Amino acid sequence: MYFTLIITLCFNINFLVSQESITKVFIDLNKASAEHKLNIEVFPPQLNTPSIKYFFPKIVPGTYTINNFGRFISDFKAYDSGGNELAVNRIDTNIWEIQNADKLVKITYTAEDTYNSESIPTVFEPTGTCIDSAKIFMLNNFTLTGYFDGYKDFPYTLTITKPIEFYGSTSLNLLSSDNYTDIYSAKNYFELHDNPLMYSIPDTASLMVNNTKVLLSIYSPNKKVTSSYLVKHTQDLFEAQGKYLGGNLPADKYSILVYLSDKPFRSRSAGALEHFSSTTFCYPETSNEEFLQPFRDVVAHEFFHIVTPLGIHSEEIGNFDFINPVMSKHLWLYEGSTEYYSVHAQVKYGLISMGKFFDKIRSKVIVSTLYLNDTLPFTELSKGALDKYKFQYYNVYQKGALINMCLDLYLLELSGGKYGLQNLKKELGEKFGPEKPFNDEELFDIIAAMTYPEIREFFRMYVEGGNKIPYKQFLGYAGIDFYDKKKVMVPVMIGATLELNESGEIKVLEVNEFGKKLNLKKGDLILSVNGFDINAHNFNYAAEYFEKNTKDGDEVTVTVSRGSKGSVSVNKVLKAKTYLVEKEKNSIILPAENPTEKQLMIRKAWLNQ
Ligand SMILES: [Zn+2]
Structure with a gap:
């Protein structure tokens, strides 16, 4: 009895402490204005300081663009318990300072949507928020909610009041829900910012990929694209991805939020933004048949982000600084291996032919060697991806993927076909995982210790160093010939x-x-x-x-x-x-005419054919 009492008491104290450290956010979608704005109410944690700063992100992970999300916020007010206004200074675009913070009980402000805003530069739509009261709310939380200084790592609750016919699609943890209100929780600001929500009249479908429930939610204004069609025609790809990753994935739920538009996007581009356990995808509204291929391409890449960075990432990502971000040097891993997986999984499980796979690899070789800086060390590109090497960023999808292909082949060669990149990433996921970031400086040594000393040299030469990758050598392990230039017969x-x-x-x-x-x-x-x-x-x-x-x-x-x-x-x-004429072409990749037994064995382990 006594024992039980103690436990109950401790529990209550803990509960009290954690309640006091929660930032509570309230958004009423019913009150969205015709000018595409929402009023936000934020109840801060218990504060004991004379003043407190409230921050909006300058940048969020995955975007590599300074967006200054504070510029969409106006009419910022702070109140004490008597409803009296407290003094507030806007220090810069993204930072507000509130005086007499020990008396603060609530802040309110207006958040404008980014899809329709006149503010320049235009935010790439998958990174922004759409407030269109009668139709759709695509909510990226970092455009709506900030964090109090010192409370970024403390929990949040988010209460959304909604039109009765609207459904909220998200991977955010749902605490409770009824016809009018959804209440979510996030363990910290990173988790809140990383989980977008889409509210609309629902068109949703779902399927299981290993242990992960994948939710697909579509907003197609003229109902030209449907979730049931897309899920049916993407099942093979998801199955291949599930087999490719094998075993348990690091998220129970993964949400694909698709916003289709029947008018041009202000950014004049279309695409997706990855999150740890969701993707926002904005694209012109076409038809089921026309949209299928771009949708498959996005899924093929974005879903693999569930492994990197969710399951394997460095401190720079895990403890992301939203105001002064420090870039990790491992974009070869986050983007490069994700892009490599997206094409490799498809050839390995028979969704594309070996010829088609080599076409994709060849185009990456051509773009990275002829159009981008092929001798810029990849770790430097990574560190400077926001500024100095912004215009080389595209190479993460080209040479970044090729680095991973060569690493895969090298591991298979060294292990006699028994251990490749999939094994390595799986082991890294077990060693680290969503809650345990690695140290940026140590990763290469850790991987070398887990595999072979030769792999350390590989990183030194081709990732830390600016050496051109000898594709001939690495593809040769699998009996694949690579020619820098080769004369071939082509139709004129x-x-x-x-x-x-x-x-x-x-x-x-x-x-x-x-x-x-x-x-x-x-x-x-x-x-x-x-x-x-x-x-x-x-x-x-x-x-x-x-x-x-x-x-x-x-x-x-x-x-x-x-x-x-x-x-x-x-x-x-x-x-x-x-008729056919002779033409010299760059970067030709062809299966060797007389491969050895060993080469065929490596090829089988690599491509499953
Ligand atoms: Zn990506």
Whole structure:
């Protein structure tokens, strides 16, 4: 009896202490204004300081852009228990300082949505918030809620009052719910910021991937895209991802929140933002059939973020500084391995052919070696991804993925096909996990200690160092030949020397043999090939596509604009049968003609074929 009493007492004291340290946020969606604004009420933890600062993030993880989310906040007020206003100074865009903080019981402010805001620079929509009272609320909490100085690591509750017909889709922990109100909890600001919510008339579907319940929630204003169609046609991909990762995943719930728009986005781009256990995806509203491929591409990449960074990350990410962020040097792991997984899982489980896999790898080699800085050490790129090396960031999806492919092949070679990157990442996930970040400086040594000393040298050369990766060597382990340049036979597309200028025009300079067959004329502007509009910007892609999809003897249709000085240009449609010509191409990847037994064994372990 006595014993029980003590326990009860302790429990109550703990409960009291934790209650006092909670930041409580209240949002009433019914009161959203026609100007796309919401009033936010925040009840602070018990404060004992003469003044307190309230911060909004300057930046959030995964974006690599300074967004200054405080700029969407206005009408900031602080109150004591008698309803009297306390003095508040706005120190900068993202920071407010409240006086007499020991008397503070509530702050209120207005948060504007970022999708419709005139504020410049425009926020990439998956990183922002949409407040459209009759239709949809896409809420990224870091645009609505900040944190009190010193209380970033303490718990939050979030109470959302909603229209009765709206459903809230999120991975945030739901404490209680009725027709009008949902109450969520988060163990700290990081968790709150990292879990977006989408409120709308629901179109949701779900499926299990290993132990994780994946929720798909769609907002399609004209009901052109449905969750049931997407889940049905993505099941194979999720199954492959589940098999690829194997075993338990580090989150019970994963939410894919899809916002489709029937008008252009202000950022003029479309895409997704990954979170630890959710993804926000903004895209033009098309149809189920048209949206399927971009949706699959996003899922293939984003879902793998459940492993990195959720399950394996450094202190820089785990204790993210929202005001003065320090970048980790391991983007090769967070983005690079995620991107590699997204293509590797598909070939390994038969969703794409080996040829298609090599096409994807080849394009990454070409982009990273010809168009980006291939000798910039990857750890430096990572540290400077926000500023100094912003324009090299795209390489995390190119060379970042290739580093992981080569690491995978090297591990398989050293282990005789028994241990690859999947084994390594699984072990890293067990060693660290969501609650235990690694030290940025130690990771390479830790991995080398877990695997082979040669792997330390690999990191020194190709991740910390600026050495070009010898793809020939690493692909060679699996009996795959790599040629920097190789002459191959391809169907001829245009048959002329061309000038590609910056305004996008493709102009015929000299007509050669096939061009004569087509009846091309010097000065013609090329408009399309086989119905595919081409310009200087998509020319390389169009030529690759043509060479892949055209056979010797196929008829080619080229549309040109032809005109002479003083006369009106007219469009001409020209036709001729193509034939094969020799062409030197970059970065050719082909299975070796006579692979050894060992190479075939490594290839089998690598690609499952
Ligand atoms: Zn990513």
